[in-house]
Amino acid sequence: MTSLFPDEPAAFTPPPGPGPDAPLAERQRPRRLADYAGQQHLVGEKGVLRRYLNSGRLPSLILWGPPGVGKTTLAHLLASELKQPFSALSAINAGVKDVRDVIDKAKRQRGTVLFIDEIHRFSKAQQDALLGAVEQGTVTLIGATTENPSFEVIPALLSRCQVYVLEPLSAETLRELVAKALREDEALKQKKVKLAEDHALLALSGGDARKLLNLLEIVVQSTPPDKKGVVTITDAVVQEVAQRPLAKYDKGGEMHYDVISAFIKSMRGSDPNAALYYLAVMLEGGEDVKFIARRMLILASEDIGNANPNALMLATSCFQACTVIGLPESDLILAQTVVYLATSVKSNASYMAIRAAQAEVKANGVYPVPVPLRNAPTRLMKQLGYGKEYAYSHNGEGNFEEQEFLPDALSGTRFYEPGLNPSEQKIQERLRSWWGEKYGY
Template structure:
């Protein structure tokens, strides 16, 4: 279907969704994606009628993929054919290619074939495009929100130029809002927004142009209807949209939160302390509060990774893996889906047994180093592989642990001045209750029976930490 057919275009221009009415007609009207639109760039040359390179547009929803396709189609005197991978099949693809072949043969007009959500095409459907793309019969512009290295077949990917679109910035979105308020295709000066209403729209958008314009239309139309019902609308009295109007129109309350101010730090602090304290419900509340307010989700993921070692540590050895996996999931799928991975990590960390032994151990070791308590490396631990090391005695007398029962043998590892320093002091919580037994055995074995650990009668390999568990404790 061609969205540039006259009747449909006219209908959308007057009564369609705000995002459709305001769709840019030239590259200069496109907001954002400046990294792709510079002079001489492949996309600009394609939009200006030059070049036949097929392109894959990859980016989050509402970043301008469809808009760029329409701009390309509206320039250079080319035909435009649009397919949606949601509804089209192989038959539709072949029909579009046949039409492109006929148009080129009869009138010399080339065809731009736009396929939205190309990741929904099966491999067979994508393969059907290859010959036409290969010989330049069509210029393919395909849009996807999924990673094309996984969602698009390699032959099609290799024949296309991959262009990555970024989420729009708040500055970009503000340009769109002001354009919608002033442009005759939008509200043409009939609407005015309070500052807090604008801020809420920006938070709701999450870098998505379509979302911000849809929310603006819902609030703007509601304000105009209310003003008209009161009979108060005049030529010089634009309808005013306040925060309450936006909240009611989109059914989403504004969250009291300033990403650069006190609320950012206060909510983040309460979030961490709730997890540390084991209140999973409060932790989920603060997670939701940050996400709804537009907090950078990568900030949340980083805090969870830190907390996993600082407040859980070896009381639950899998905690760090869960936090890191949540951060990786965020990078892989983005919001809103990644909120599930973040919530899973929050629940896991809140329910996990807690220990701050890891941070206490490393801070104590760092404090000794900064205080100058280092000392030379024991001679038997020094590198003995380079020529001349043997004459210096380096490595001599080292006892290889794997040659001894249990893989442990008594010998000195720390510098002389730090032999008796015990940095790691496990708690009795979770896995650390078993790790403490293993630790006592190791210290007594390494340092000899005279070490204080031997006084507790726990110098034998503890049965609870042998085999698989002992391996984990290491």
């Protein structure tokens, strides 16, 4: 645990800067918000966090984003700007006792900012220990996570925090970080460095500023200068130093969207070979396996649906397994699911049905619910006949009672068109036996 609590209440004081032997990423960590790179939608002139700072107060918040985009740095800078007491915990090695110790100290220093790195690693008990202090304002919580807080942070704590998404750093921002390091870092300034190419630097960093700067430092230190004393950085030099081939895939750029589009369309088009190829491209490019699995979940409903209901079950199991296992073993689970989805019978009938229903609501608004279907929790509602003529379906033959469920204005409207596949043809036969000619099945 790192704590910056003095014995008596005092304003936040930034810790001393890193020494010359610290990695470049640490040496370049900004000490002022004005020097912070990226995330202008949060800290720019019109950014929401900037507005909070201008008001002199900060709510409890969760910073969600990929590694190396500045979550930890931003938390320190926010506390520094407000000059508030500051304490930091790492969820990797902190326990409930550490949380309670910080809260006890914070009770003597109102306005304390508590930063918890990797908050998604906190257990439910650890997160529960924070609830009272956050709700009462004993601490202002700033949590940092690379995982979706909807799944990883308990609802009670999440409801007490604002969630802000940190975006992957753009190529322009990464280039600015490289230029700034070459221009300002005391160690790098002693060398004559020529940046001839930067594609490999940016691609191998994966949008992670920490990885980018540390790779830059290693490349500069390990590359011998030419006869004029100039260290020239090229893509080939970076690849040689990093000992990694350059996958032509930028998970934060245009190709990210092109490849995932081709991946989905290949499964939709029932081509497992193409789908596996694009899966390999994404895996070799460092794509988040949960992003891939989420898109497969969507495809299972949108493009397969009730033609093969098992597809959604397998896609769900795939997502859960990838979440638990991670790489490298998740590639096998993803590959199995890709082959299953690509070779499954297809139907977009459910997708088309909900889109048609949504179009109806948007075009004509919401019609009154039929009186027999309405809830009747009060005596007056019962007197008005709410729910009175409802026929309980299980009392009918075959658990079916013919009655009107749609609003009168939409009676007989058909949104769902069963697909031409064995599974949905059976569904169509059941609908026809129940409803006769009402919906035209």
